[in-house]
Amino acid sequence: MRDLDETDRELLRLLLEDGRAAYNELADAVGLSPPAVSDRIDRLRELGVIERFTVDVDRSRLREGTRLAVTLGAVPGETATVREALADVTGVEYVFATADGRLFVVGTFPDADVESTLSPALSTGAIERVDVSPLAAADWHPALGDATLGLECVECGNSVTVEGVSATIDGERYEFCCASCQARFEDRYEAFSEGA
Template sequence: MRELDATDREILSLLLEDGRRPWADIAEHVDLSAPAVADRVERLREVGVVRGFSVDLDRSRLREGVEVLVELTTEPGETERVRAATSGLDGVEHVFTTAGGGVVLTGTFPADVDAHLASEVPMDAVREYEVRLLTDVAWHPSLGEAKLGLPCAECENTVTSEGVTATLGGETYAFCCSSCKSQFEERYERLAEGA
C-alpha cells in the first residue's frame, strides 16, 4: 500500500475547495487524465480517506433561529448516548466529542434553545451544559501535512507503505502485513460460511 503522494494531496486539496469539481478540471491541475484522477479518488474512497461528497448548508439562511455553540458535560459513560441524540437533532451542523467526556455542537436552533435540547437529548445523561450565541461561523477543512494513517483491520496497528489491502464483500480493508490479511480473510470466510 502506498502513501499519499504529492498528486493525491493536490487532488484532495482541490476537492476540499469544491467537492463538485469535474475530474477533467482536476486532471488539468495535476497533469493526469480524468480517468486517472477518478481512479485515485476511488482508491482514496476505498481506504476511507474520502468518505463521501456532501453539501455544506448554511442553515441560518434557510430558516429562522439563532446560531449557537452548545457544550454538554455528560455523566460518566453517557457521552455516546448524548452524541447520538444530538447528531439527529434538527438544526445541528457539527457534533464533536471530547476526551474529557463532553459533547460540543454547533447549529441553528429556535430561540428557546433549552426546550429544543430537551426535546431530543436525554438530559438525565447531561451533568451541565452551556449555550453561547455565535456571531460568525466558518468551516475550513484542510489537508495540511497529514500522512495516511489507516488502522490495520486485524490488529489495529498503523498501516505503513508496506501494508496490503483486500476487498471482501465489496468493502476494502487495509492490513499492516500479509499475516494479518491472511488471518482476517480466514475468519471472514468462516463467518461467511456460517451465515
C-alpha cells in the same frame, strides 16, 4: 496506494476548496487525465480518506431559527450515547466530542428552544450540564498540510505501509499490514460466518 503523494494531496486541497469541481478541471490542475483523477478519487474514497462530498451552507442567508453553540457535559462514559441521540436531530449541524466528556453542539434552534430541540439527547439521562451561547460567527478553514495516510491493520493494529495488502470481504474493505494478518482475519471471519 499505501501513502499519499503530492498529487493526492493537491487533489484533496482542490476538493476542499470546491467539492463539485469537475474531473477535467482537477485533471488540468494536477497534470493527469480525467480517468486517472477519477481512479485516484475512487481509491481515496475506498480508503476512507474522502467520506463524502457535501455542501457548505451559509446559514446567515437563511431564516430558520437562532444559531447557537451548546456545550453538553455528559456523564463519564456516556458521550457515545449522547452523540447517537443527536445524530438525527433536525437543526444540529456539528457535534464535537472531547476526551473529557464534553460535547460541543452547533445548530439552528427554532425560537432558541434548546430544550425541545435537544430532547432526544436530554432524555437519555446522560447529560449533567448544559451551557448555551448565541453563535456570532462561524468560519471553516479546512487544511490538509503534508498529511500522510494513517491506515491501521484490522488484525494486529500495526501501521499499514507500502508492503500492506487490502481485501474486500462481503462488500467491506479491510486493510492489513501483511498477508499473514490478512489470512488470520479471513480465517476468523469465515469461522464466524459459518457459526452465525
